[in-house]
Amino acid sequence: MEITKRNFKSLLPNILDAIEKCDFIAIDAEFTGLRPTGYNLCELDTLEERYAKIRHSAQQYGMIQFGISTFRYSPNTKRYTHATFCFYLLAKPGANEVIDTSSLNFLANNGFDFNKLYKDGLPYMTLKEEGEKKLKLKETPLEGTKPSPVKVTEIAAKTFLKETENKIVAFMKDENCQEMILEGKTLTGFHRKLIYNNIAAKFENILIQSVNCDTGGKNLLLKKFNSVTARLQHLEEERQQNLDEKIGFTHVIRKLLESDKPLVGHNCFLDIAHLFEKMVMPLPEKVEAFKKMVLTNFPLIYDTKLIAKDPPFSADIPNTGLEALFGDLCNKYDPPLFEVESGLESHSIRDSSKAHDAGYDAFMTGVCFVSMLKTLEGPRWTKKSLVESKHLLLYANRINIMHSYDIPLINLSASDAQPDRSKIFVVECPESWSQADVYGLFSLLKSLKIVWVNSTSLYVIPTEEIDMKTCRKHLKAIHATCPPLVHVRLYNDSAGSKRKSESDSGPAESLAPNPKEFKRLKSVGSSQLSQMTLESPSADDNHKMITDDIGGSKGGKNDVTDGVFQVPDDW
C-alpha cells in the first residue's frame, strides 16, 4: 500500500497495529544517491573508513521511499501473514538535499513515481528534533505580541478600515455564521496589514488566518469564538495537529523503536544509517558510537544477505542481490505459504517487475528471511515463529559489508574482527601509471589482485599462498627496481601513510582475529571473492562501455586495460 501525506493520517492506526502484532519487520529504502563524489567504496576500506563513507552518504542524500513489510506466523494455518506499506518521503519544506542524476534515472526507469514524491511526499524529522520542537512549543506563547495599529492618513485606507470593521461587527452578531472569508484578490499587502494590525487587535474573539484559494493567491479567513479561551484552545489544537503533520513518518519509526520487534533488511548498512540520520538523531562520527546507538534503539537486526552468503544457500545461489536471491529461494527452495493480512495490502511472491520499489523490496526481504529460516530449521519449522529459531543466533546484529575484500560484516554487538592485511602491498604512483606498470613492478608475484584507491594510490594483494618472509624479500627486490616517484610498502609498515586509517584503534596485527568471525569470513566462499575481483572498480564507471572511454575519468584506465565489464551492483 502506497502511503503519502494524502492518506497517512487515516492509515496510521492500521500501520501501528500491524507493527504491534507482527513477529518481525522487513525494511527497505530508496535514496537520491549512494556514493558522494570522492567517497567511492574501496575493497580495502577499514571498517571506520567504510562507516565514514556510509555516514557521508546518509548525510548528503535524501531518503525518498521507505518500505515496511510486517510478517507474523499463524500456527493454525501454518502461513505467514504479511502487510506492506510503502512510504513516499519528502524532507521538510525548504530542505536542501543532494541528488545523483544516475540514481534518479535508475529509479525512474524502474517505475519510481517522482511526481507523487514531490507532490505528496510525507515529511519526517528526527526524534531529537521532535523532542526539541515539543519543548519549544511549551515555551512559546500561542500568539505573538499584539501588532501596533498602522497610522492611516489616506482617505481610501480610512474608508477600507471602516467598511471592513462594519462587516466584522455584522459577522460577530450573526449567530448562523462561524467563519467569514475576505477575498484575497481584493486585498493588497497594505490592506492585509491594516486588517491584521488595526482590526484584529480590536476583536479579541476572532482569529485571522491566511488560506490558499482555488484560483491562486490567498484569502483571509476569519473564525469566530465565544471567548478568548476558546480561541486559544483552537490555536493550541491547530498547533498540535500541525506538529503531528510535520512529524509525519517519524510516528512510524517511533512505533518501530518502541515495539522492540526484530528488524530485517537486505544489505542494510546504508538503510540503517539513513534511518538514524533522518529519523532518530544525527549519525555519530565513529563507528563504535554508531554500533552502540543502533543497538540502544533496535534490539535485534538481521541482514538476509549475510544468511544467503552462508551454506547451504551459498552452494546454489551464486548472486545474493535481493531480486536474484528472492527468485532462487522461491524456485529452488520451498518457501512457506503466505497470505495478506486481512483488510490490508501487500504483494504476492508471483508479483514481478516491482523490484526497487521499497515496499516490494521489503516484502521480498521478509520472504527471503522466512524462506531461508524454514530451510535451516527443517521439518520443525511449523512449530513456532521462525524468529525464535536458534539458527538466527549466528546472524543477530550483524550487517553485511558489501564490496569489501576481507571484512564481510559489521557486528553491532561485539568488537569487529581485524583482517590480516600484513601481506598486502601499498603503492603510491604517478598519475600516469597504468595497470600494466603495476603488473610490471610486481612481476615477482605469480598471481595478484590490484585495488585502486584513486589514480595515484593502490593496493596489490598477492592471491597465491605466500609467507611473510617471501613478502619482505619481494618488497626488497621491488624497492631495488622501483622508479623514483613510486613508493611501495607493506600494509602494516608505518609510513605516515595517508591510507592507513588514523581512526583505527591500533595496528591490525596487534589484534588477534576473533575465531568465530574468522570462521564467518571464510564462509563467504571463494566464488564470491573471485566475483568481487571482477567488479568494476567504482560506481563512476557504471555508464561506460569499453569502446566509450572518452570521458577520461581516472577509473577509465582500469576498464580499458583490464577489460572489466560492468557487473550490476547487487546493493
Add this chain to the structure above:
Amino acid sequence: MEITKRNFKSLLPNILDAIEKCDFIAIDAEFTGLRPTGYNLCELDTLEERYAKIRHSAQQYGMIQFGISTFRYSPNTKRYTHATFCFYLLAKPGANEVIDTSSLNFLANNGFDFNKLYKDGLPYMTLKEEGEKKLKLKETPLEGTKPSPVKVTEIAAKTFLKETENKIVAFMKDENCQEMILEGKTLTGFHRKLIYNNIAAKFENILIQSVNCDTGGKNLLLKKFNSVTARLQHLEEERQQNLDEKIGFTHVIRKLLESDKPLVGHNCFLDIAHLFEKMVMPLPEKVEAFKKMVLTNFPLIYDTKLIAKDPPFSADIPNTGLEALFGDLCNKYDPPLFEVESGLESHSIRDSSKAHDAGYDAFMTGVCFVSMLKTLEGPRWTKKSLVESKHLLLYANRINIMHSYDIPLINLSASDAQPDRSKIFVVECPESWSQADVYGLFSLLKSLKIVWVNSTSLYVIPTEEIDMKTCRKHLKAIHATCPPLVHVRLYNDSAGSKRKSESDSGPAESLAPNPKEFKRLKSVGSSQLSQMTLESPSADDNHKMITDDIGGSKGGKNDVTDGVFQVPDDW
C-alpha cells in the same frame, strides 16, 4: 513541443532552423531551487552581493527545464509567427545537484513531469567542457593497449575458450552475418574477461561491446569488419556520435550564441546565470566580469519585467509577475495577432494553466514583449519587426533586480548606478531583539522601514523626508540611549562592518549616481516600492501562516510582530 533525449536528435534541425529564421528568442527556465540556505535575498544587497547570491544559486541548483520561443514578424500577414520548444534537462550521469524540496513541490503541483525528467532528460555541458573533450578525443587513441591474455589452467575455462573461439571462427566465415551475440546470462565475469583478454586480442577485425539486454544484465555483442581500418572508422564514428549525445542541449545554446538574435527573458537574472554556468563556462567571481562575459556572448538581452514596470504599463498593471502581466496585456491592451510556425508547435494566448512550464513561460514572455512594444510603438507598429523599435534603446542589456529597495536593474553594457544610502541606519543587535525593540530605539523617526539581514543585523530606512543633518542628530540621540550590545551607525560610515560589502569599488557616496539610471529608478513607481515593503522578509517563511509559528526560525519573529502575510513571489 517537449524535447527529451528521445526526440532531440530528430528535431534538432527544426530547432536550429527556427532560431536561424526568427527576430528574437524568448527564454525561460525552471530550477531545482532558488535560494540556497544562508543566501536569502536582502533588499539592501549591493549589486556585488546580489550577484554572489545569484551565482551561488546557479552553482548549486540544477536547471531542469529550458523553454525557447522563437518569434518572427511577417509583414504580409501582420502577424507574429512563433514556435516553442521545452527542453527537459538532466545533468550528465553521476552529476550531483542540490534540490530544494519546496521548489520541486511547487513545480510538481504545477504539472512538471519529474518522471519524464529523470527518465529522458537531455544532457548538456558547458562549451568550455565541449572544447576540452574534443581536444582530449584528438589526443586519445581509439583503443587502449591490448589486454594481456589471462593464464588459463582450469579445464572448464580451457574448454570455454576453445568453444568460444570456434564459434567466432565460424562467425567470421559466415558472410551473411555481421553481428553475433553472446548471451550475458551464460557469462560470468571471468568468462567476459577471458573473451576480452584472450579472444578479442586474437581477432583483429572484430569489435566486442557490452550491450544491455531486455531481461536485464548485459550481453556481449561481436561486430565484424573487413579490415582493421574499417573497425577503427566505426569506433571513430561511434565516438563522435557519443560525444554529440553528451553535448545534447548545448548544441542549441551554441546556435543561440552564434545567431546573434536578441534574447528576451522575464526577470531573467537567474536564468542567464544558470545558462552560463551550465552551458557556457563557470560564472566568474565578480559582477563586472559577469557583465562582460554575458555581453561578449549575447549582443542583446531584454527583460520584459523592466519594460512592464515603466509607464504606461505601470499605471494599470499592478503585478508584473509573468502570468499576471501576460493576462493584463492580453486583456487590457491590444496584442498583435500570433500564429504558430508551420510544421512546428507552440502555444496559444488562450492556453491557460500551463504557467511554470518553461516553454509556456517563454511563450508568454515573447507575447508580453511584442504586446508592450506594439503599445509603445503605436500605429506605426505594422511597418517592421518591433525588435527594431527605438523604444527598446532604454531597455537594452538591462536586467531586472528583484526584491531590492533601491537597485532596480543591472546594466550589462555600462557602469551601474550606486544608490544613495547615506541616510540608512545599520544596526547590530542581540539575537533576542524583536521588531518592537527596533521601533523603540528609533522612536525619533516618524516613519521607517526595517530590513532584517539576519537575526542580529538589520537596516533602518527612514521613509519620511529627512536631511543628513537631522540624520546625524538622530544617530547621536540613539547612541545616547542605545543598550550596550546594540551598535548603530549610518550606512556610509566606516565601522569595519560585516555588512558593507568588501567587494564594492568604494564607498557609495563617492560615486555620483548616473542621472539616466536615477530616472529609471524613479520610474519603478511608489506603488511597487510600497508593495516590496510588505513582502515576507525571506523565502524561508513561504510556508508559514501567522498561526503557524512553531518552527521558531529567526524569520518568524518578523511575521508575528509585523503581521506580514505571505505575498506570492513574482519571480
